[in-house]
Amino acid sequence: MSGAGPLLEVEGLEKHFPITRSLGEVVGxxxxxxxxxxxxVSLTIRPGxxxxxxxxxxxxxxxxxxxVARLHAPTAGTIRFGGNDVTHLSGKALRHWRSHVQVVFQDPVGSLDPRLRVWQIIGEPIRAQTGASRTQTRARVEALLPTVGLPIDCLDQYPHEFSGGGRQRLSVARAISVDPQLMVLDEPTSALDVAVQAQILNRLVELQRERKIAYLxxxxxxxxxxYVADRVAVLYLGQLVELGPVRALLEHPVHPYTKALLAAVPVPDARRRKLRYRIQGDIPSLVDPKPGCRFAPRCPFVIDRCRVEDPILRPAPGAADRLVACHRAEEVGDVPPEALLAPAPSALSPTP
Ligand SMILES: Nc1ncnc2c1ncn2[C@@H]1O[C@H](COP(=O)(O)OP(=O)(O)O)[C@@H](O)[C@H]1O
Ligand SMILES: [Mg+2]
Incomplete structure (x- = not known):
């Protein structure tokens, strides 16, 4: 696998979950x-x-x-990994490929089998990938434990004997056990208290430096x-609305949804802490969505065009390395997020 091109290239990716059919649907x-x-969704991730x-x-x-980890089969679109199309991998080829992309799940309790011991949990991907013996697996797991900050004498313990942070370390160890090139970290610290969150994030950053793993x-x-990301992608109702380098995007969000999202984040300044942007309007349904921008019903800058024409992800005004899906990016790009804070942003000349 070459290191020159993107590691992961996702293009036009779709996942539609069918809804249980009503009688009317059954009879056609x-x-x-x-x-x-x-x-x-289209997105690339570079190695590391x-x-x-x-x-x-x-x-x-x-x-x-x-x-991205091919735990779901896509409804449409393509996934390329290291230049190879993996969209339709199945069976043995899929199992083999899985060592390249590992997932750390949000809920370390639900994702760890309570009946298995530490060496079995962390060693499961190793055994699945290499068919290693029990002794070999135990030895490899023992060597991994210090890299996630766990004591080497915990091989025979069960998940319930660990704190939330300890369980998430087990999940990270399991994920890195097969030397993945990409890890999907799904809210890896959201179930943990703040001090532990920082420890886990730091460990993930160090692991990435040591092993050159790419993270989603x-x-x-x-x-x-x-703190951690190089670039940020903003997803709204199944579509990317903005994508760009972390600093530029967080400091100068262009898409009205990104502005609203960032304005809603509590800031450490006590004076401003109470200010929250209330995103107005109804959240459109993900069930057979209508054409037009999905943020239109809640957007303070909406114009008629937004309600009929899907905005495509295109280069942001004046920033070739940034993408935004907004018909009015040129006009609204410079409006600061704070301007979207409630009450009604009259200074913004929102269109009726
Ligand atoms: N297996 C599934 N079957 C049906 N609907 C699903 C399934 N997984 C997720 N969804 C729906 O897809 C939408 C996106 O869910 P999810 O990917 O979990 O969002 P997020 O992680 O951003 O909270 C939600 O409306 C959710 O109910
Ligand atoms: Mg989720």
Whole structure:
């Protein structure tokens, strides 16, 4: 696998979950409906790069992460990894490929089998990939434990004997056990208290430096993104609305949804802490969405065009390394996020 090109290239990726059919659909009078959880996402990740993926809950972040790791089969689109098309891998080829992309799940309790011991949990991918013996597996797991900050004498313990942070270290050890080139970190620290979050994030950063692993970091935590990510992707209702280098994007968000999302993040300054932008309007349904911008019903800058024409992800005004999907990017790009804070942003000349 060459290090020159992108490690992961996702193009037009879709995941639609069919909805249980009603009687009308069964007898053929109505079209089957589907939840468009991921709806046309294109994204690349370079070797060793960290891309942060942010967006409200229900925007499709986990589904996108699972697609990238091929834990879901896509409805449409392509996934290339190291230059090879892996969209339709199955069976043995898929199992073999899985060593390249590992997932650390949000919930370290639900994702660790309580009946298995540490060496079995961490060693499972090793055994699946290499068919290593029990003795070989135990030895490899023992060698891995210090790299995630766990004591080597915990090989025979069970997950419930660990704290939340300890369990997440087990998950990280399991993921790195097969030397992946990409790790999908799905809210890896959101279940942990703040001090432990920092320890786990630091460990992940160090592991990345040591092993040159690329990360897709899914998180609500903008501070974590700022600290860890090279680029940020913003997902809204299954579609990317903005993508760019972390500093530029967080300091100067162009898309109205990104501005709203960042304005809603509590800031450490006590004076401003109470200010929250209330994103107005209804969240459009992910079930068979209508044409037009999905943020249109809630956007303070909406114009008629937004309600009929899908905005495509295109280079942001004056920034070749940034992409934004907004018809009005040129006009609204410079509006600061704070201007979207409630009450009504009258200074913004929002269109009625
Ligand atoms: N296995 C599934 N079957 C049906 N719908 C699903 C499934 N997984 C996720 N969804 C739906 O897809 C949408 C996106 O979910 P998810 O990817 O979990 O979002 P996020 O991680 O951003 O909170 C939600 O509406 C969710 O209910
Ligand atoms: Mg999720």
């Amino acid at each position: 009078r109505a079209k089957p409906r589907a939840v468009h959880a991921v709806d046309g 790069e960290t891309v942060g993926l942010i967006g409200e809950s229900g925007s499709g972040k986990t589904t996108l992460g699972w697609l 970091l899914i998180t609500h935590n903008v501070a974590a993104v700022r």
